[in-house]
Amino acid sequence: MNGYNFLERAIKDILRVINPSKEDWSVRFHIINEVRAVAESIESLRGATVEPFGSFASNLFTKWGDLDISIELQNGSYISSPGRKHKQSLLGDVLRALRKKGGFRRMQFISNARVPILKFECYDISCDISINNLSGQMKSKMLFWINEIDGRFRDLVLLVKEWAKTHHINDSKSGTLNSYSLSLLVVFHLQTLAPPILPPLREIYPRNMVDDLTGVRAVAEKHIEDTCAVNINRIKSDKLRLINRSSMSELFISFLAKFSDICSSASTHGISPYAGQSEDIDSNMRWLPKTYALFVEDPFEQPANTARTVSSNQLIKISDAIQATHGILTSPNQNQTSLVSALAGEHVCWLTRTSVSTPVIKSGARNPGANHSRNGLKTRTERKQTPLQTQNKSQNKRMDKRQNDATNGPMHASTSQKQQVWRPRSQTKVDQIGSDG
Numbered sequence: 001m002n003g004y005n006f007l008e009r010a011i012k013d014i015l016r017v018i019n020p021s022k023e024d025w026s027v028r029f030h031i032i033n034e035v036r037a038v039a040e041s042i043e044s045l046r047g048a049t050v051e052p053f054g055s056f057a058s059n060l061f062t063k064w065g066d067l068d069i070s071i072e073l074q075n076g077s078y079i080s081s082p083g084r085k086h087k088q089s090l091l092g093d094v095l096r097a098l099r100k101k102g103g104f105r106r107m108q109f110i111s112n113a114r115v116p117i118l119k120f121e122c123y124d125i126s127c128d129i130s131i132n133n134l135s136g137q138m139k140s141k142m143l144f145w146i147n148e149i150d151g152r153f154r155d156l157v158l159l160v161k162e163w164a165k166t167h168h169i170n171d172s173k174s175g176t177l178n179s180y181s182l183s184l185l186v187v188f189h190l191q192t193l194a195p196p197i198l199p200p201l202r203e204i205y206p207r208n209m210v211d212d213l214t215g216v217r218a219v220a221e222k223h224i225e226d227t228c229a230v231n232i233n234r235i236k237s238d239k240l241r242l243i244n245r246s247s248m249s250e251l252f253i254s255f256l257a258k259f260s261d262i263c264s265s266a267s268t269h270g271i272s273p274y275a276g277q278s279e280d281i282d283s284n285m286r287w288l289p290k291t292y293a294l295f296v297e298d299p300f301e302q303p304a305n306t307a308r309t310v311s312s313n314q315l316i317k318i319s320d321a322i323q324a325t326h327g328i329l330t331s332p333n334q335n336q337t338s339l340v341s342a343l344a345g346e347h348v349c350w351l352t353r354t355s356v357s358t359p360v361i362k363s364g365a366r367n368p369g370a371n372h373s374r375n376g377l378k379t380r381t382e383r384k385q386t387p388l389q390t391q392n393k394s395q396n397k398r399m400d401k402r403q404n405d406a407t408n409g410p411m412h413a414s415t416s417q418k419q420q421v422w423r424p425r426s427q428t429k430v431d432q433i434g435s436d437g
Contacts, residue, residue: 007249007329010339013352015155015248018062018162018344028056028067031122035069035129038097044090047074053133055179057140059147060157064347066126070133079134079217084116087131091118094129134217135210138224139300142201142209143183145228149235150190150197156251157186159343166345167321175311176318181296184273184306188296189255191276195242200276201299204231209300249329252343256326262294263319270295274302 036050054068055061071094073080082090088111095118098104108119118129130136147154160182164170172178177185190197205228213220235241246254269278270287274297281287286303287295293315296307310318328334328342340349 004247004249006334006336007253007339008247010336010343010352011159011248011252013336014162014340014344014348015158017348017351018064018158020061020063020065024063027123027125028052031067031125031127032069034101034103034122035071035127038094038101039071042093042097044093045071045073048072049074051137053137053140054128055140057137058143058183060143060154060161060179060183062158062162064125066128068133068136069127069129070137071129071131072134073132077216077218079213079215079220080132082132087116090131091116091129094118134213135301138209138213138221139180139298141225142205142228142300145232146187146198146201146204148232149199152246152248152251153186153190153198155248156190156255157183159248159252160186160255162345162348163325163343164321166343167325169314169318169321172309175309175314177307177310180298181306181310184296184299185259185271186255187273187299188271188276189251189258191273192258193244193246193251193254195244196276197244197246198276199235201274202276203235204228205300208302253326253329256322256329260319260323260326262322263315266294266315270297270305272297272299274299 032050032052039045039048039050049072051070051072052068053070055065056067071090073082073090091109091111095107095109098107098118098120103122105121106119110117110119115130115133120127120129161170161179164177164182168174169176170179170182187198187201191200205224209224212224265278268281270281270284272279279287281290281295287297287305292305292308292310293312294307294310295305298304298306325342328338337349340352344352
């Protein structure tokens with residue numbers, strides 16, 4: 001077995017472990033409903049809706065991914081933008097209501113953030129609540145729709161995020177990359193292959209999306225959705241489009257190779273997923289003056305820099321992690337254990353080792369590692385006794401027998417959920433289970 005085959009097998013093992021199961025979807029829906037019930041009890045939030053966004057809404061989250069929630073205020077049918085002080089006041093009301101209800105841990109009110117947020121944990125899932133984050137919701141939808149072009153985008157994002165967490169370079173608070181910027185680096189990588197897998201994002205939506213979030217919300221959202229649906233369908237149906245058939249191992253190695261010189265290139269060039277190319281910072285008036293160590297432009301909110309928190313020292317750390325991993329993956333002395341260890345945390349390594357002799361799981365097969373916790377220490381009995389499952393013993397039995405195969409999207413979520421997820425209008429015939437975000 002050559003190096004690429006070893007790596008391909010390791011990647012499949014990792015994706016099988018980190019892909020969310022039906023229960024992972026159900027627990028997050030349950031948290032959303034809990035927050036919705038709390039919001040409905042607050043007088044200052046009368047008429048507000050509770051809508052998820054971020055990696056959960058874009059279907060780019062792992063089993064242990066965070067949950068982002070936006071509380072959208074009632075303002076008739078129009079898009080509104082409450083001031084910072086109003087948002088802080090409302091989040092204070094939510095904090096008091098959550099404390100009164102109980103069941104939420106590690107609550108932290110970050111009032112002075114660029115976007116004021118309320119952080120807490122529920123069922124061991126980290127959650128963030130913000131107010132009127134419609135732009136965040138629409139960005140999540142954009143990433144969800146991009147995966148319609150090629151499903152390898154989602155797999156590569158999950159793999160890159162797990163790898164980045166393993167090497168401690170996926171934490172904006174410490175000066176490294178946030179998950180959104182990592183996702184955009186994957187977009188950029190797939191845009192700049194030969195042949196490309198993804199187009200420049202201006203071919204999907206040719207304007208600065210946030211500029212169009214004005215007026216009647218339903219009209220604005222429908223315009224963006226319809227535009228994206230038409231363009232995505234055009235791209236997918238293009239008979240002359242060259243097909244890139246790279247495997248996941250080839251895509252990941254080329255991702256590392258592309259960004260191995262990120263330290264030196266970041267000083268002169270910024271990354272533009274909107275244009276699908278790197279651009280000279282000194283000649284781009286939108287990006288001047290240069291005040292960042294790394295520039296990854298938000299394609300939906302130009303010229304915002306999604307990597308603005310990356311520091312110069314941490315950029316060196318990011319570069320070192322990329323180069324070290326690339327060296328391991330291209331070394332002639334490889335084995336399954338060393339490859340998995342280079343790409344994933346110990347919790348994933350433990351779970352892949354428990355099923356190392358198991359053949360690649362097909363749809364409908366059982367995932368041997370899915371009944372273990374992140375650190376691999378809980379037994380199946382302990383796993384069954386989560387707060388959500390104890391509400392319904394019959395549901396326990398179903399979940400204990402569930403098929404924890406690696407899912408490809410929210411249509412695999414628990415069928416007990418009645419809320420519908422959005423898709424481009426031309427694809428609404430597909431059965432989906434999701435949120436009302």
